[in-house]
Amino acid sequence: MSPESKPGWRQLARGAVIVEPGSAKQFKTGDWRTKKPILQESKCTNCLFCWIWCPEPAIMRGPKAVSFDYDHCKGCGICAVECPVHAITMVEEA
Amino acid sequence: MSIKKTQLVPMSGSEAIAKAAIQSNIDFISAYPITPQTIIVERLSDLVADGETKAKFVNVESEHSAMSACVGASLAGGRAFTATSSQGLALMHEVLYLASGLRCPIVMAVANRALSAPINIHGDHSDMMGSRDSGWIQLYVENGQEAYDWVLQAYRIAEDERVSLPFSVNMDGYVITHSVEPIALIDQDAISKFLPPRQALLKLDTEKPITIGTLTLPDFYTEFKRQQEEAMRNVPKAFAEVTRDFTQLSGRSYDRFLPYEIEDAKVAIVSLGSASGTVRWVARNLRKKGLPVGALKIALYRPFPHEEVGRMLEGLDVVIVLERAMSLGSHCGPLASDIVCSLYNRSEQPKVLDVIAGLGGRDLSPDSIEQIFRTGLGTTPSSTGLEMEFVGVRE
Numbered sequence: 001m002s003p004e005s006k007p008g009w010r011q012l013a014r015g016a017v018i019v020e021p022g023s024a025k026q027f028k029t030g031d032w033r034t035k036k037p038i039l040q041e042s043k044c045t046n047c048l049f050c051w052i053w054c055p056e057p058a059i060m061r062g063p064k065a066v067s068f069d070y071d072h073c074k075g076c077g078i079c080a081v082e083c084p085v086h087a088i089t090m091v092e093e094a
Numbered sequence: 095m096s097i098k099k100t101q102l103v104p105m106s107g108s109e110a111i112a113k114a115a116i117q118s119n120i121d122f123i124s125a126y127p128i129t130p131q132t133i134i135v136e137r138l139s140d141l142v143a144d145g146e147t148k149a150k151f152v153n154v155e156s157e158h159s160a161m162s163a164c165v166g167a168s169l170a171g172g173r174a175f176t177a178t179s180s181q182g183l184a185l186m187h188e189v190l191y192l193a194s195g196l197r198c199p200i201v202m203a204v205a206n207r208a209l210s211a212p213i214n215i216h217g218d219h220s221d222m223m224g225s226r227d228s229g230w231i232q233l234y235v236e237n238g239q240e241a242y243d244w245v246l247q248a249y250r251i252a253e254d255e256r257v258s259l260p261f262s263v264n265m266d267g268y269v270i271t272h273s274v275e276p277i278a279l280i281d282q283d284a285i286s287k288f289l290p291p292r293q294a295l296l297k298l299d300t301e302k303p304i305t306i307g308t309l310t311l312p313d314f315y316t317e318f319k320r321q322q323e324e325a326m327r328n329v330p331k332a333f334a335e336v337t338r339d340f341t342q343l344s345g346r347s348y349d350r351f352l353p354y355e356i357e358d359a360k361v362a363i364v365s366l367g368s369a370s371g372t373v374r375w376v377a378r379n380l381r382k383k384g385l386p387v388g389a390l391k392i393a394l395y396r397p398f399p400h401e402e403v404g405r406m407l408e409g410l411d412v413v414i415v416l417e418r419a420m421s422l423g424s425h426c427g428p429l430a431s432d433i434v435c436s437l438y439n440r441s442e443q444p445k446v447l448d449v450i451a452g453l454g455g456r457d458l459s460p461d462s463i464e465q466i467f468r469t470g471l472g473t474t475p476s477s478t479g480l481e482m483e484f485v486g487v488r489e
Contacts, residue, residue: 015296021304021305
């Protein structure tokens with residue numbers, strides 16, 4: 001969003017209060033990332049260590065393997081370090 | 095509302111402040127004792143212990159925590175009160191910005207005192223001037239009665255929907271905090287009608303969750319400061335309405351400033367706080383001798399009444415600013431800085447003489463004020479510009 005398209009001071013809630021719960025979802029932190037986690041699905045045992053460790057949380061659960069929420073993953077790499085079967089690798093962002 | 099028969103009670107400024115706070119139907123007090131504010135905290139503790147209020151008193155280990163607790167109570171929708179002075183206010187400094195930025199209508203009494211080093215416990219405006227830009231409404235009272243009246247009025251202005259800002263009631267340490275005066279107390283029922291319980295615009299509520307204290311980055315921070323500036327600009331409107339209602343209640347009237355014989359004066363002293371009464375008294379005596387002097391008390395320091403002050407002062411030959419704080423290394427003290435700013439847009443520019451006097455509780459006696467007036471009268475009327483000088487300093 002360009003600064004001009006953001007709300008002006010008259011529209012904003014007083015004192016920088018956020019009046020709607022759950023608004024953090026709207027804040028896309030994925031563009032902070034310099035390295036991106038990539039999953040090798042065949043290795044994933046769905047143990048969910050990454051899901052527990054992810055501080056965002058940006059690991060999404062699936063029936064057989066996890067996947068990533070790239071809109072919010074900041075690329076910290078904790079998942080890649082913690083994965084016991086080395087199914088996650090960090091690659092440079094394009 | 096009819097004015098009830100006035101009950102006069104001998105009280106120190108500190109006792110009057112504590113009484114007014116309790117009569118304001120506060121919900122919450124958190125304060126840490128410091129000279130010369132200690133008696134306010136002692137009296138508040140007494141009144142809580144005696145069951146004269148439903149307010150909760152939270153003991154804390156520092157002023158930083160006292161203000162933090164008040165911010166929490168205010169965000170929960172309560173009416174919060176605190177009092178401090180000097181080093182205590184300095185320790186609160188970072189939390190003062192949270193109170194204003196989070197738009198908490200807290201009222202705080204400040205027993206103005208010099209800042210260390212060298213350590214000094216007496217009256218001086220260095221403490222509040224150090225937090226001048228914290229976004230608080232700042233008002234300086236002249237005596238104990240004003241201190242009492244202003245706590246009551248402060249909540250109405252602070253909590254006004256157009257304002258929603260914290261308010262500091264400043265009173266000179268010792269000269270006001272410890273002087274005993276007859277105080278006209280107002281009947282509790284009348285106060286409760288004038289100042290009903292707080293209706294918070296937005297508060298912590300588990301039924302309606304909100305996020306307070308959010309991070310705002312470069313794309314939003316300026317917008318929230320602009321909101322705060324707008325709130326400050328709305329203060330004069332709320333001030334006029336509240337003081338009008340208060341006059342009906344008490345018979346006493348207040349304005350943001352108090353001019354005295356200024357229309358046809360050639361020399362006037364501008365002052366804050368307790369010295370203002372002495373200045374008017376000396377001005378009256380000099381007027382009797384035919385000297386063209388006047389006075390201007392600034393009551394509301396933030397937001398500063400720039401427009402009105404400029405208009406009142408532009409016709410004078412010499413404006414003397416009585417400064418009880420310094421901005422070391424600057425060309426003048428904080429009050430003179432505002433006065434000169436107020437005069438900048440005016441066609442006529444009087445000479446501004448910034449007089450550093452009354453630091454660290456040094457007495458501003460009628461003799462010393464007369465001497466300052468005579469210095470102004472002896473100044474070449476055609477000269478302009480700004481000069482700063484120390485009065486009564488030993489070489």
